[in-house]
Amino acid sequence: MPYNDWNPPHSHDPNPEPPSDDPTLTIIANDQTLRFTPQYLATLPQAEVRDCYIVSTGHGTSGPFAFKGVRLLELAIRYAKSTWTFLDVISGDAFRTRLRREDLVAMGDRPAILSLEIDGRPLERIEGLVRLIVPNESDDALRQVKWVSEIRIY
Ligand SMILES: Nc1nc2c(c(=O)[nH]1)N[C@H]1C(S)=C(S)[C@@H](COP(=O)(O)O)O[C@H]1N2
Numbered sequence: 001m002p003y004n005d006w007n008p009p010h011s012h013d014p015n016p017e018p019p020s021d022d023p024t025l026t027i028i029a030n031d032q033t034l035r036f037t038p039q040y041l042a043t044l045p046q047a048e049v050r051d052c053y054i055v056s057t058g059h060g061t062s063g064p065f066a067f068k069g070v071r072l073l074e075l076a077i078r079y080a081k082s083t084w085t086f087l088d089v090i091s092g093d094a095f096r097t098r099l100r101r102e103d104l105v106a107m108g109d110r111p112a113i114l115s116l117e118i119d120g121r122p123l124e125r126i127e128g129l130v131r132l133i134v135p136n137e138s139d140d141a142l143r144q145v146k147w148v149s150e151i152r153i154y
């Protein structure tokens, strides 16, 4: 599937409620479907990114927060074919974002992470567990996907 074959951007009308109570993450790569619990993700190497802000269209800017979790790049390198070029991060309420491998690499020491912790405590489901944090995004939180339920790697 080509990178540009993409849905129009979402509206900035954030959903405040989790679509379900189930935080299980499915990764689809190489025609394989893998399922991970947040407890399992916590056993993988973790990155902490400080000074993150959520520029929410719903209730203004909050932060700074320190988010901690698994690097998206690390997950893709572990579970995808070496030739992967981009991935989609999709939530249970059908919110989604698409990220290129080269952009993930360029984030360096402020990586995109699947966040499990905020300010040293577990992220709650209402706060988005498992939540994608893209520290360098500047588009009013369109990439800060809450309730990530699926990652498709291409
Ligand atoms: N799953 C999901 N994630 C989402 C959204 C959403 O509707 N569903 N809205 C996005 C937008 S546009 C904003 S502004 C922020 C709001 O984040 P907050 O609820 O933590 O303020 O979540 C982002 N992530």
Ligand SMILES: [Mo]
Binding pocket: 011, 012, 013, 014, 055, 056, 057, 058, 139, 140, 141, 142
């Ligand atoms: Mo937003």
